[in-house]
Amino acid sequence: MTKVQSLKISISGVRGIVGEALTPQLLAAFAGALGTYLGRGPILVGRDTRPSGLMVLNAVFSGLLSAGCEPVDLGICPVPSIQVRTASVRSQGAIAITASHNPVEWNALKFIGSRGLFLNNYQAEELLDIYHQRNFAQVPAQEIPRVRQDSRAIPEHIQKLLDYFDARIVRGARLKVVIDSVNGAGSLAAPAFLRQLGCRVIEIHTRPDGLFPRNPEPLPENLGALRKAVVANHADVGFAQDADADRLAVVDAHGRPIGEDYTLALATLFALERRRGPVVTNLSTTQAIDDIARQLGCPVIRTKIGEINVVEEMIQSHAVIGGEGNGGVILPEVHYCRDSMSGMGVVLQLLAARRQPLHAIVASLPRYVVIKQKAEFPPDQVSRLLDALERRFPDARKSTLDGLKLSWDDRWLHVRPSNTEPVLRVVAEARSRSQAQALVRDAQRIIASLK
Missing domain, CATH: 3.30.310.50 (Alpha-D-phosphohexomutase, C-terminal domain)
Incomplete structure (x- = not known):
């Protein structure tokens, strides 16, 4: 891979291979550009578990501090937890340090605004202009703030989930669950959330050391260990996350992946049975969403690929549910972000309320x-x-x-x-x-x- 190929700068952020194109200098410059764009004040920073995370974190701190911003270190933290916390404390914005499903040698910066939403196309273009022009804010030495610690992001996120779902019903079912967090950021959140829902939890790949034991993208071909663990432990369901815990793959009691698109299909069924309203998803998501919504008399709106495109349309159309066909579920009452733990809650409440095995619920959905x-x-x-x-x-x-x-x-x-x-x-x-x-x-x- 050439140096040009090992770096990608776009409206989605900046990502690249550490030690090649993704350098401390570039990372500090992007953080300085964001600090310039958002203005002085607190900016939250969270990261996944990649071994390069500490280097990236300190480069980001350097860029933010030089622009007069106060970095707030959330530590290792799922991206949706970062977004929930950003909206809660009303900071200037946030930076998520994660290359999501990319291999371990990659890392990235994702930029988040004050409402806990990713920057939209217009905002990202403005940020890129500042970066390319190198017109960064600089403060004198006596005005450089300190780095502050904040350990509340994950607990607050879990509490929002518990407030949304009917924890009493789920606890009553005593479901057995296998969780595979790929040793990523979800390792510090998903097992705790599942236990607070009363699940009997079997953990695999939940050591948050960033040494991914499988490809971090939760595709069926990467879920061999989870599938075996579900069958061996006679579990009701298995869940797999990616490294930053925004995407979810689901395995039924027979060890069969239901397919990423059907994570959102189940969430659509769950949300529309609770409350009718519009559904928003992208152009590459299964047509089963349209079929489910049509049966319940609800419209479906399609957008460009990208979480922020779905989120902005959800806000505009007052959507009840949204997401993407890569296992990204967005429940507005929790937060306008893709969230693997929202998807877990959906599946668990469906299992508990219907008292049916997962394969039977999935079999009732339109099949593609x-x-x-x-x-x-x-x-x-x-x-x-x-x-x-x-x-x-x-x-x-x-x-x-x-x-x-x-x-x-x-x-x-x-x-x-x-x-x-x-x-x-x-x-x-x-x-x-x-x-x-x-x-x-x-x-x-x-x-x-x-x-």
Whole structure:
């Protein structure tokens, strides 16, 4: 990987490979840019468990202090906990130090505003302008603040979850749960939350040392240890988080992953049965969401990929539930953020209230097969590729809101540049695996022909 490829600066933040392009100087500069943009005052900083986290943390402190901001160290902390705490204490904003599902050699900065929401496109562009122009605020030595500690982020987040869910019903069910936190930030939060819900908890990969025992992306192919542990312990359900604990994968009592998209499908069913209202999700999320919402008389609004795009539409439309098909559940009453523990609460309350095994609840939902792939492709040739795909499928409905999505009544194909990696995302869904595979094959064939 070249130095250029090992760094990605975008509206989603800055991420890169530590020791290559992600240097202390670059990190301090971005922190200084955020301090300049948000203004003097407290800025919360939390991190996942990666071994590079301490280096990144101190570089961030340096940049914030030089701009006259007061860093508030939350320690190792899930990203949703950082967001909840930011909104609660009304700080200037926050920085989450995490590369999420990327491998351990990566790290990143994610920028959060005063309401505990990620910066939107307009705000992120303003921040990037400050960074590129190097026009940073600087304060004299006598005005440099001190770093302050705050250990309340995780307890406050857990309490908000307990206030939202019917803990009495869940406690009464005495569910047995296996939790796999990939030795990430969720290790310090998820087991405690599950025990406060009265679950009998079996922990795997909950040592917060950042040495990921599996690929941190909670895809079915990475959940072998969890699947075995669920079956071996006769558990009711298994949960897997990514390194920063915003995404959730779920495994049923037979050790079968239900699929990331169906985490949100279950949450949609749960939320709409409690209260009718709009659902917001992105273009790459399963059509099962539309089917569930239609059965309950509720509209679905689709957005570009990216948490902040979903969140802003949720606020605008007063949505009851939202999220993304990568296992990201957003419950507005908890906070406008993707939150793996919100997803856990949904599944546990459904199991407790319905007194059915998870596989039976999932079997009652509309079924689709989703295939997700990546492809390397020159960024300057993407528009040419999308034109070729559109010509290949002239009978499809098209959306160019985010890349190109081609839709039919029973299937769809979505191709777009990734927001977090230098690749294309190729996602297809259909009623059968063969139909979805055919769509992906056609897309990959066209991609290969144009490289």
